[in-house]
Every structure is written in C-alpha cells, then in structure tokens.
Amino acid sequence: MLQVVSLIKSFDGKPVLKGINLHVKENDILAFVGGNGAGKSTTLNIITGIIEEDNGIIQINGINKSSSVDYKKQFFYIPDTIQVFNHVTARNWLLFLMRIYECNKIDVLNKYIQEFDLEHDLDKQVGSYSYGMLHKLALIAAFTIHPKIIIMDEPMNGLDPHAMVTFKESLNIYVQNGGTAIFSTHLLDIAEKICTKIAILKDGKIVLQDDMDSATKTGSLESIFMENQYDEY
Amino acid sequence: MKQYKVLLKKEWKQFLMEWKIIWFPIVFILLGLMQPVVTYYMPLLMETFGGSEGITIDPLVMKQTSGEVLASTIGSQFDQLGVMVIVISIMGMIQMDRKDGMLDIILTKPVSLISYVLSKYSSHLLLVLFSISVGYLISYGYTVFLFDPIPIQNVLLGFAYYSFWIAFIVALVLLMSAVFKQTAILAISSIGILFMIHMMKGWNRILDLLLPSTISAEAMNQIITGQGSEIFIHIVVTVLWSIILIYLTVQKLSIRKE
Known part of the structure; x- marks a missing residue:
C-alpha cells in the first residue's frame, strides 16, 4: 500500500531523514512514533507532497509520488495544524472536500457528523472552530471519503473523550473495509491499543519497525519506545 | 476540469462572503460616474467652490466629444485609480493561501496546480471584468445623457479591447501574488510594474507592438475615432503576455519547499 524506500532529506545541509524505509500493507494501522524533531512530520509532509x-522512492498503491491528481487521490492527509477558509461554514467545507474527491456519499457524511457530535456546529464558520473541532471535521471528511490510505499527523490532539472513542471505532470500521492508516502520535498507550504496526523513529532513522503484537511481546510500547530512544534506559 | 469547477465555485462563494461582489462594482460605478459628471459640471464646480479667479477658459479650445469623455473614463479613472483598486483588492489571491498554509493543504488534495492557478485567475478576472463593465456602462449612460450619443459599436469594441489589458493586469498580479509573501512589496511591485509599462507606451513603435498596455490606448482610440491600428497584433501580444505570466505562476508554485 505505502512504500517508502531510502528517503533522505536535509534542511540547510543538516540531515533530517537519513534513509527512511517504511512498508505499510493494506489494512494496517501504523503508529509512527518518535521524539520531537525525530522527523515524523517531515516524513509525512514528504509523502503527501508538501x-x-x-x-x-515513495509509492502509494503502486503509484509513484508526483503532483498528479491520481497520486493525491490515493490518500487523505490530516496535518497537525488544520488550515481552513475562515469565511466558510463547516458544512460547505465538508462539501467542498467531498466534491474535490468526487465523493457523493451524503448519508455516510451525515452518519459521521452525528457520530462526532458536530451537527449543531455545522453552520458555524470554520474560522470560529477550536483546534479539536477542526480535527473532528477533518476526520469526518477522511472517513467519509474513504481513500486508500489516511495519513495523519497527531490526529488525537484536541479530541474530547467522546470524539476519541468515535475516532477509534471509525478507524476500525475504515480498516475493516479495506482502508489503511498511518499516523504520528505521542500517545503511546492509545497507539498500542489501536495500531497493528509500529515504526519508531530516532534522529531521522527508523530504529524499530514491526507488528505491534510482536514488538510489545516483552513489554509495553512505552518501555519499548524508551529502550529504543535512550541508551541509558 | 471537475476540480477546476469546484475551486471556481469556492472562489465565487468567497467573493460573496467577503461582499467583494457588491463593493467592487460600486467602486467602479463611482469611478465611471466621475469622468462625465466632473467634465460636464467643471465650469459650474469651479464657479461654486471658487478657485477660478484668474483662470480663463479659452473659448477656442474645443469642447470634449462624448467619445473623448468615455475614453477618459478608461484613461483617467480606470487606468489610474482603478488599477490601484484592482491590485490592492486581488493581490491576496495566492499570497494569502501561501501565507496561512492553505496552499499546502489544497495541493495535498486531488487538485492539479494548473486547476488551482486557473481557478484563481479566471474567478478574479471575471470579478474585475464584471465590476469594470458595470462602471463602464454607467459612464456610457451618463456620457450619452450629458453629452452626445456614441456609436454603440465603438463602445463595445473599445471595451472588448480594454478587457485584454485587464486580463494582463490580473495575470501580472497573479504572478506577483505567487512570488511575494509581504503585502506591501507585492502591492508596490505590482503597481510599479503596471505604471512603468503604461509610461513606456509611445516611446518607440516596436516597443509599442510588444507592450501589453498599447491595447489600452487602442481601446481609447476605438471609442473616440471608431478605429484601431494593428489591433490584432496588440491582442495577440497581450494574450501571449498573460499566458506567459500564468505559466510562470504555475512554475513558481511547482517549486515545493526545500
């Protein structure tokens, strides 16, 4: 589904990604974890073309990374900071995204709007939305559009407990229906529960990539992460 | 094409939300109104508000024809204050999206860069042309009312030629909007280039053939005399310039962050 081979990136001569290799199969939920500045967001921004x-080499669903519409149709990206047109209502923003992805599943859209408890705020301008509400809005769009892969940068930030539960349930349904997800997070306990794969990034390199069950056989994800990040741990 | 239509629709919704579709034509109505009214009432205005002492209006100076008055609407109002209004009102078309990160987000969606740029260009061009045409129509109405009728063919052809100059202006601001992030630099450079191009008109015949602003002068000639010279060449040159600017905008935006 997603293939990243020997990804290298430097900023002002300083190497940030030093040969990242990622392999995410269909129906996988990959937790992409690492300390601050490890290169998680840079990797996601490169995969999505920002x-x-x-x-x-980057491939999604067999299509090489390019600025083509075909490549971009394969994924839906939810960045950490979600930018929206301030003067647009949430309803119009969602409809705009649906049209862009040529998706007309209005029933599904309404279902997710209800599940994420946004129906009463739908006619408010998105400029007035809080950080968490914007994340809900993006998740509604992503699950409705149902692309091959959803790529998320810290998707659980700002979500209230109800939205968090809905997020987990919706993610499971999405994956059961052929979807694939990759997200960066610092919430290791939640990642351990909902993800099937783990990739730990340290100083621009992947230090561990495995099935979640196999990686956490000897300890919790938190302890595995600490072992891989800090030598003295 | 579908994505282009969706983006175009989004731009028009944005114009409605920002009331641009209302106030932009109003500005051009006022500009269009000003030329015939001020020209007609100038002697009365000078008399009423004073300041005419010592000024003698030469009776031998020919009274302006209605064609000249309407042409002055283009030359004196639209091409000066109007151009500044256009630049300042539309200069954020790409710059704002770049500044707040919206461009990055849009371009991670299944949208081609060409669709994005063309939707920006065509929506803003339509808005500007619509606003100018309303102002021009009002100016024409007042000119006919206060002065004499003008052959409708001259009026329509004059406006058609002028539209090409407007298409160039919007294309230039589009490129500047993709190049500069700072509003002040963007405004000053756009207005500066446009006035420079305008000033260079008439320096040399070959230069005139290459300048997009010559079409604006030809539009005025058409309104006054009903004739234009080498109009086809000027149209082709102006369209080519606009295409080059749009192409450069796409190229500029295709260079992603390093």
Whole structure:
C-alpha cells in the first residue's frame, strides 16, 4: 500500500531523514512514533507532497509520488495544524472536500457528523472552530471519503473523550473495509491499543519497525519506545 | 476540469462572503460616474467652490466629444485609480493561501496546480471584468445623457479591447501574488510594474507592438475615432503576455519547499 524506500532529506545541509524505509500493507494501522524533531512530520509532509525529498522512492498503491491528481487521490492527509477558509461554514467545507474527491456519499457524511457530535456546529464558520473541532471535521471528511490510505499527523490532539472513542471505532470500521492508516502520535498507550504496526523513529532513522503484537511481546510500547530512544534506559 | 469547477465555485462563494461582489462594482460605478459628471459640471464646480479667479477658459479650445469623455473614463479613472483598486483588492489571491498554509493543504488534495492557478485567475478576472463593465456602462449612460450619443459599436469594441489589458493586469498580479509573501512589496511591485509599462507606451513603435498596455490606448482610440491600428497584433501580444505570466505562476508554485 505505502512504500517508502531510502528517503533522505536535509534542511540547510543538516540531515533530517537519513534513509527512511517504511512498508505499510493494506489494512494496517501504523503508529509512527518518535521524539520531537525525530522527523515524523517531515516524513509525512514528504509523502503527501508538501515538501520535496532529496532522494528516495515513495509509492502509494503502486503509484509513484508526483503532483498528479491520481497520486493525491490515493490518500487523505490530516496535518497537525488544520488550515481552513475562515469565511466558510463547516458544512460547505465538508462539501467542498467531498466534491474535490468526487465523493457523493451524503448519508455516510451525515452518519459521521452525528457520530462526532458536530451537527449543531455545522453552520458555524470554520474560522470560529477550536483546534479539536477542526480535527473532528477533518476526520469526518477522511472517513467519509474513504481513500486508500489516511495519513495523519497527531490526529488525537484536541479530541474530547467522546470524539476519541468515535475516532477509534471509525478507524476500525475504515480498516475493516479495506482502508489503511498511518499516523504520528505521542500517545503511546492509545497507539498500542489501536495500531497493528509500529515504526519508531530516532534522529531521522527508523530504529524499530514491526507488528505491534510482536514488538510489545516483552513489554509495553512505552518501555519499548524508551529502550529504543535512550541508551541509558 | 471537475476540480477546476469546484475551486471556481469556492472562489465565487468567497467573493460573496467577503461582499467583494457588491463593493467592487460600486467602486467602479463611482469611478465611471466621475469622468462625465466632473467634465460636464467643471465650469459650474469651479464657479461654486471658487478657485477660478484668474483662470480663463479659452473659448477656442474645443469642447470634449462624448467619445473623448468615455475614453477618459478608461484613461483617467480606470487606468489610474482603478488599477490601484484592482491590485490592492486581488493581490491576496495566492499570497494569502501561501501565507496561512492553505496552499499546502489544497495541493495535498486531488487538485492539479494548473486547476488551482486557473481557478484563481479566471474567478478574479471575471470579478474585475464584471465590476469594470458595470462602471463602464454607467459612464456610457451618463456620457450619452450629458453629452452626445456614441456609436454603440465603438463602445463595445473599445471595451472588448480594454478587457485584454485587464486580463494582463490580473495575470501580472497573479504572478506577483505567487512570488511575494509581504503585502506591501507585492502591492508596490505590482503597481510599479503596471505604471512603468503604461509610461513606456509611445516611446518607440516596436516597443509599442510588444507592450501589453498599447491595447489600452487602442481601446481609447476605438471609442473616440471608431478605429484601431494593428489591433490584432496588440491582442495577440497581450494574450501571449498573460499566458506567459500564468505559466510562470504555475512554475513558481511547482517549486515545493526545500
């Protein structure tokens, strides 16, 4: 589904990604974890085309990374900071995204709007939305559009407990229906519960990539993460 | 094409939300109104508000024809204050999206860069042309009312030629909007280039053939005399310039962050 081979990136001569290799299969939920500045967001921004890589191969669903509409149709990206047109209502923003992805599943859209408890705020301008509400809005769009892969940068930030539960349930349904997800997070306990794969990033390199069950056989994800991040741990 | 239509629709919704579709034509109505009214009432205005002492209006100076008055609406109002209004009102078309990160988000969606740029260009061009045409129509109405009728063919052809100059202006601001992030630099450079191009008109015949602003002068000639010279060449040159600017905008935006 998602293939990243020998991804290299430097900023001002300083290497940030030093040969990332990622392999995410269909129906996987991959937790992409690492300390601050490890290169998680840079990797996701490169996969989604926001940043250009220095070297490496990126493929989603067999399509090589490019600025083509075909490549971009394969994924839905939810960045950490969600930008929206301020003067647009949430309803119009969702409809705009649906049209862009040529998706007309209005029933599904309404179902997710209800599940994420946004129906009463739908006619408010998105400029007035809180950080968490914007994340809910993006998740509603992603699950409705149902692309091949959903790529998320810290998707659980700002979500209230109800939205968190809905997020987990919706993610499971999405994956059961052929979807694939990859997200960066610092919430290791939740990642351990909902993800099937784990990739730990340290200083621009992947230090561990495995099935979640196999990686956490000897201890919790938190302890595995600490072992891989800090030598003295 | 579908994505282009969706983006175009989004731009028009944005114009409605920002009331641009209302106030933009109003500005051009006022500009269009000003030329015939001020020209007609100038002697009365000078008399009423004073300041005419010592000024003698030469009776031998020919009274302006209605064609000249309407042409002055283009030359004196639209091409000066109007151009500044256009630049300041539309200069954020790409710059705002770049500044707040919206461009990055849009371009991670299944949207081609060409669709994005063309939707920005065509929506803003339509808005500007619509606003100018309303102002021009009002100016024409007042000119006919206060002065004499003008052959409708001259009026329509004059406006058609002028539209090409407007298409160039919007294309230039589009490129500047993709190049500069700072509002002040963007405004000053756009207005500066446009006035420079305008000033260079008439320096040399070959230069005139290459300048997009010559079409604006030809539009005025058409309104006054009913004739234009080498109009086809000027149209082709102006369209080519606009295409080059749009192409450069796409190229500029295709260079992603390093």
